[in-house]
Amino acid sequence: MNNIIQFENVSKSFGDLKVLNKLNLEVKDGEKLALIGPSGSGKTTILRILMTLETIDDGFVSVNGEYLWHEKNNGKIIPASENHLHKMRDHIGMVFQQFNLFPHLTAIENVEQPQILIKKRSKPEAKDKAEELFNLIGLNDKKDHYPHELSGGQQQRVAIARALAMEPKIMLFDEVTSALDPELVDEVLTVLRKLASDTDTTMLTVTHEMNFAREFADRVLFFDAGQIVESGKPENIFANPEKRRTKEFLKKFINNVN
Amino acid sequence: MEWNWDHAYAVLPQLLKGLVITIEATIVASLIAYILGLAIAIFKMSKSKLVRVSLYWMTEFVRRTPILVQLYVVFYVLPDFGIFLEAFTCGVIVLGIHFSTYTSEVFRAGIDNVSKGQWEAAKSLNYNPYQAWKHVILPQAIPPMIPPLANYLITMFKETPLLAFITVVELFRAADQYSNSYYTYLEPMTLVGVFFLIVSIPSAMIAMKLEKKFKPIKVTR
Numbered sequence: 001m002n003n004i005i006q007f008e009n010v011s012k013s014f015g016d017l018k019v020l021n022k023l024n025l026e027v028k029d030g031e032k033l034a035l036i037g038p039s040g041s042g043k044t045t046i047l048r049i050l051m052t053l054e055t056i057d058d059g060f061v062s063v064n065g066e067y068l069w070h071e072k073n074n075g076k077i078i079p080a081s082e083n084h085l086h087k088m089r090d091h092i093g094m095v096f097q098q099f100n101l102f103p104h105l106t107a108i109e110n111v112e113q114p115q116i117l118i119k120k121r122s123k124p125e126a127k128d129k130a131e132e133l134f135n136l137i138g139l140n141d142k143k144d145h146y147p148h149e150l151s152g153g154q155q156q157r158v159a160i161a162r163a164l165a166m167e168p169k170i171m172l173f174d175e176v177t178s179a180l181d182p183e184l185v186d187e188v189l190t191v192l193r194k195l196a197s198d199t200d201t202t203m204l205t206v207t208h209e210m211n212f213a214r215e216f217a218d219r220v221l222f223f224d225a226g227q228i229v230e231s232g233k234p235e236n237i238f239a240n241p242e243k244r245r246t247k248e249f250l251k252k253f254i255n256n257v258n
Numbered sequence: 259m260e261w262n263w264d265h266a267y268a269v270l271p272q273l274l275k276g277l278v279i280t281i282e283a284t285i286v287a288s289l290i291a292y293i294l295g296l297a298i299a300i301f302k303m304s305k306s307k308l309v310r311v312s313l314y315w316m317t318e319f320v321r322r323t324p325i326l327v328q329l330y331v332v333f334y335v336l337p338d339f340g341i342f343l344e345a346f347t348c349g350v351i352v353l354g355i356h357f358s359t360y361t362s363e364v365f366r367a368g369i370d371n372v373s374k375g376q377w378e379a380a381k382s383l384n385y386n387p388y389q390a391w392k393h394v395i396l397p398q399a400i401p402p403m404i405p406p407l408a409n410y411l412i413t414m415f416k417e418t419p420l421l422a423f424i425t426v427v428e429l430f431r432a433a434d435q436y437s438n439s440y441y442t443y444l445e446p447m448t449l450v451g452v453f454f455l456i457v458s459i460p461s462a463m464i465a466m467k468l469e470k471k472f473k474p475i476k477v478t479r
Contacts, residue, residue, distance in 0.1 A: 051378075051381070051382050052381070053378055053381065053382070086384060086386065089381075089382070089384040090384060092382075093382065093383075094382040096375060096378065096379065096382075098373075098375050100373075100375040100376060100378065100379035101379075102376065102379070102393075102394055102398075103398060104397045104398050113393060114383040114384075114385070117385065117389055117393065118383060118384045118385065118389075159379075162383070163382070163383075166383060166384070
């Protein structure tokens with residue numbers, strides 16, 4: 001299988017803080033990846049770089065066989081133009097911790113508008129697609145509500161539908177349950193599990209829900225200080241972590257939860 | 259001095275003509291103030307520091323000098339440099355530019371109120387900047403701006419008598435002309451005050467209603 005995402009020696013700093021340090025990462029087409037690790041370890045930055053919300057300082061990122069932050073011009077590699085980024089963003093969708101639904105639109109309008117504007121679908125086509133997705137997320141009865149009339153979990157499910165409507169090859173989930181009350185976490189994770197088993201979309205999830213990561217992911221990456229400390233199948237990482245830092249993190253994490 | 263109804267009736271037609279000019283001036287000046295104010299607010303968020311700093315000083319300069327002086331400069335001094343504008347045109351341009359420096363603050367506050375997450379969501383859905391502004395940012399930013407913008411409209415209406423000083427025969431100057439001809443100020447000036455109140459009190463009440471109606475959109479977190 002081909003790599004749909006590739007990071008080669010990617011570095012990124014915020015001021016003096018080095019969040020990514022010569023990171024190398026390959027993700028296969030269709031792979032479901034869970035990114036775990038302490039806060040500030042650079043997990044979210046990886047997603048934000050892929051969504052073009054953050055630039056990179058050094059190295060190369062490829063998506064679907066093309067450079068993301070660079071493009072070729074007469075054989076030379078130059079920084080990506082806005083046109084190139086626009087074309088590349090088409091492959092990628094993202095769901096945010098804070099949902100970021102458009103509050104002036106109803107739930108279904110949130111899912112329809114981007115399809116009409118960006119995918120150039122007709123209103124009926126966009127509506128059909130949106131309704132199909134509202135079935136998937138189990139919110140058919142709430143589709144005409146405004147975001148502020150929905151619970152956090154419901155808003156997040158709509159945000160997932162909105163991203164899915166654009167049919168990206170890659171979906172990024174950035175701590176999508178972290179802002180939710182505990183009793184609302186499951187309804188969102190259920191949707192993600194369904195997606196993971198039903199679609200061949202490549203999925204990258206930054207999460208603190210270890211049980212979810214274990215079931216959902218084909219591969220778990222443990223991050224610390226801008227680098228991948230350990231990566232492997234979830235059963236190995238969670239049952240028999242090899243590195244000391246991974247062990248400490250998982251131990252602390254499980255202690256904190258209980 | 260006693261109130262003379264003959265003067266009151268005699269001045270009325272001129273005052274009504276003046277009121278029309280006053281309202282026209284308010285409408286045109288406020289359109290300039292709104293459109294230019296929005297442009298200033300958007301350009302003040304420019305990535306270029308040069309643009310931001312020059313806009314800052316330009317707006318400070320306009321805001322910190324009296325409107326009357328600006329009117330005189332544009333009407334009496336610019337012709338020396340070969341720029342001739344009609345009095346009415348001069349007046350609405352000066353008034354519009356002056357108040358655009360205030361409305362730009364309203365626009366900026368409204369835009370700042372829309373969270374960064376909204377920009378990021380728009381970008382993640384591949385909206386271009388124009389689409390993000392039109393479909394995501396402005397629809398959220400504009401409703402809370404309406405009440406303060408309505409208040410500036412009323413303020414501009416009340417400032418229009420300044421145009422009298424550059425020969426625009428608006429409501430105040432219409433009264434003043436009558437007063438100078440018949441040596442009576444009581445009736446014309448009282449009626450001018452009444453006309454201003456008749457327009458501005460209901461407008462202020464509408465603005466207050468708008469304030470209640472357009473509360474910022476709730477975002478649950």
